[in-house]
Amino acid sequence: MPQPFQADVVIVGGGNAALCASIEATQCGARVLLLERAPEHMRGGNSRHTRNIRYLHDERTAYVTGPYRRDEFLDDLLRVGGGKANSALAEMTIDASRTVPEWMARQGVHWQQPLRGTLHLSRTNLFFLGGGKALVNTYYDRALRLGVRVCYDAAVTGIEDRGADGCAVLAEVAGVRRTIAARAVVAAAGGFEANVEWLARYWGDAARQFLIRGTPYNDGTVLAALLERGAQPIGDPKGFHAIAIDARSPRFDGGIVTRVDSLPFGIVVNRDGRRFYDEGEEIWPKRYAIWGGLVAGQPGQIAYSVFDAKAWGRFIPPAYPPYRADSIPGLAVQFDLDREAFVATVEAFNRAAPAGGRIDMSRLDGSATAGLVPPKTNWASRLDTPPFYAFPVRPGITFTYLGVTVDARMRVVTASGAPMPHVYAAGECMSGNILLRGYLGGFGLTIGTVSGRAAGREAAAHAMGREAAAAHGAVAHVRA
C-alpha cells in the first residue's frame, strides 16, 4: 500500500501538460501523484477552454484539409514569435508534434470536423471532439485507470531540494498542510494571469478592470516558487495575450463565448466617445489578438464596438445580446460615455466613409475613410441603417508570457545555466522557451502535449534510473 503523500514523480498542475506528463511517467513505471489546485469540477486549468491542436502532417486526412509541413510550421512560428526563442526546442516540438494525434487517440481522444467559423485552422489544426473539457475528462479517466493518484484542491506552495534524496513538495491539500516526498517534480501549473495583484505590479490599477478568460486558479504560485528558487525567467513579465471581450463577462472563466467579433464591422470608441485605432487594419486572426491590448490602454479600460443593421447577423453572436437603439444618441444614453463627442465621432466617420456599397469581409476590401484620423482602411461603411448596435468591451486576458527556462530534457534551468535538481517544467509555464510572444492558434496545446510527455518520461527516468524507466516504457507502449 503506497503512502498517500509520497511518490516517485509528483506532477504539479492538472491541465493538458500535467496530464500528459502523468500518463507518460506512469507508463514508464513511476508511481505518480498529480496535485490539481482546483476542485474536481474545475479541473483542467485553461486546457478546458481549448479546442484544437496544431501538428505537423504531410497529407490531408478526414479531419484536416491539407498538409502542414515542417518549413511552413517553422515559418509561422518565426513570424508570430519574432524568432528569439530557443530554436532547438522549437524544432524538437514541431518534429514531435507529428505523432501527437496518434498518441492522443491511444489515450481515448476522438476527433471531429473543424468547427464552423474556424476555416483558417482547418488545414493546420486537428479538432478534438467536444473541446478541451472533453479532452481533459478523457485524460483524467485514462490517468486514473493507469494508476495515477489524483488530489484535487491541492495548492502547491513550494518545492524544496533534498539533495540526493530528491525533493519535497509543500502543499495544502483540502486545507491541510502536507510535505510530499518525491524523487522528481514536474511543474505544469500554467501562468499567473488570474493573479490580479501580480498583474497590477506592471499595469497598476488598470489590471483591476481586466477580465480573465480562463480558470481563476492560475495565480502563479508555482511559477513564483520556481523563480524564487533561482529559476531563470523567460518571457516579458508584463506580456500577456488578450482579446476584446464583452464587458459584461464574468470576472473569470468566461472562455470562448465572451469574445466579440463585431469590431471590424463598424467603429470602436472609448469612454471619451473617440475612435483610437484603425478598425480595418487586419482581418482574423490578427485583429482578434490586438484589441485586448488596445482597450487595456484606454481610459477606464473600456471601449464600445458600434455597428448598424447592415452588419447584424454577419458574425458569430456572443453570449450576451447587443445594446440597441433606433438612433446614435439613443445608443449613447445606454452607456457611461461622452455622448456629444460620440455623436460627433459617428458624424465625422460617416462624412469620411464611402457612401453605400456593401463591405466585403472575405478580404481587405480597400473601402477606406478619406481624411479621417485615425483612418479606417478597410470595410469602412457609413453607420446609417437603424437599428444601431453596440457591445461594450474590455480586455480579456488569455495567458501571460512569463515562464521559466528549461533545457532539452525539460529540466528547469537556473540563472547560472545549471539545471535545478529534480525539477522539470511543462506547458504554459515553459512555453516562452518556444514562443516568446505572439500567438499561434492551437500551438499552446502542442507545446503542452510535447513538453508534458517529455517531462513525464524524463522525470520518471530520473526517479527510477533511466534503464528501468526505458524498459518499463517499452513494455507499456507495446501494451497500449
Next chain:
Amino acid sequence: MYEPEFLQEAQRQLGVCTACRYCEGFCAVFPALELRTEIAAGDLTYLANLCHDCRDCYTACMFTPPHEFAINIPKVMADARVRTYEHYGRPRAEGFFRDSPAFTAAVAAGGIAAVWLAVAACMGPGVLAAAHRGPGAFYAVAPWLAILVPAIAIALYGAAVALGGARRFARDLRAASPAAGSVRAAAVWQAARDAITLRFMKGGGAGCYYPRTRGTSVRRVLHHCVAGGFLAALVSTTIAAVEQDLLDRMPPFPLLSLPVAFGALGGVLLIAGTTGLLWLKPRSEAAPASSVMTAMDYAFLVLLDLVAVTGMLLLVLRDTRLMPALLVVHLGLLAGLFITAPYGKFVHFVYRYLALAKYAAEERAESLTAR
C-alpha cells in the same frame, strides 16, 4: 406551450451554445441550433426532440453549474420534451405526465383488476384455479373476442392520439425556422436509418456518459434491446394471428414455432434492455436529468419490464395451474401499457422521428457535416 420564464431561460442557455459551438460534433442538436439566429418556441421543440439525452454536451461543457452561466442543456431539453408530450397529446392531461409513476401504476393495477373481475364474473371463479392444456387453453380463461375487442379498441385509441399529436407536431415543425420546407423521401429514409441505428446516441464516436464516468455504448445497446424486443414481440403476435385465423392453429403454440420463438426472443431482449436501463439510470449523473422525465422513464421501463417478465413466465408455466392468474396479470399489464402509452415515455419515438426527418432535410439542404 412554454412558460415565458422557461422559454427565456432556454434561449439564454442556447445563446451561450451558439457563441461556443464546441459540442457541434456530438449530435444533431448543435448543428441545427447553429442554423438559427433566433430560437422561437417551435425551434426549441424541434431541438428538444432531436436530443437523445446522451449527456456528452453536459460533460464537455465548461459552463455547467456552479459556473455563473449555469448551462445545463440536457435538462432544458428533457423539460421541453415533457412539455411537448403534454402539448401534443389529447386530451391535454398534464397530470398524467407530471405524476407518471402514480398514473401508470394506477392504470396498470386497474387493468389487472378489470381483467380479473371480468374473467371471474363471466367464466366463473373456477377457471382461475385450474390448469388448462392443449389448443385454445388461453381462451378457456379469457375468450378470444374478449381479448381481441378491447385490445383493438385500446390500440386504435392510442394510434389516433399518436397520429393526431404527430400531425400537429409536424405542422408546428414546418413553421419553425429555417426549415427548408419540404421533408422529401430521402430525408424520411435517412431519418429512419438515424432512428434505427440510434446515430445520435453515439456521441459522434465518444459514446454516451452512462454510467457517469466515461463515454460508453451501454445505453445505446440496451435501447436496441428494448426496441428490438418490442418489435420481436409484435412480430410474434402478428404471426400468431395469421396462424390462428388463416391456418386454424390455436395457441398455445408449440415451443418450436415461430410465434414462440419470436415471443421468447422479444421477452428476453425486453427484460435485458429494460432491466439494464433501470440499472443504468441511477448510475448516470443526476444534475443534467429532468426529474419529471426521469419519473416517466422509470414508470415506462418498470411496466414494460413487468409485461415482459409475466409474458416469459406465462410461456414457462403455461401448463401449470398458475397459467390463468399469470394470463390475467399479463393481459392487465398489457392493457395498462397501451392505455398509458400516449401519456408517457412511449410517445417519444413519434416526435423524435419527426424531428429527425426535419434534421435530415436540413442536413441535406445546408450540407451540414455528415457523420
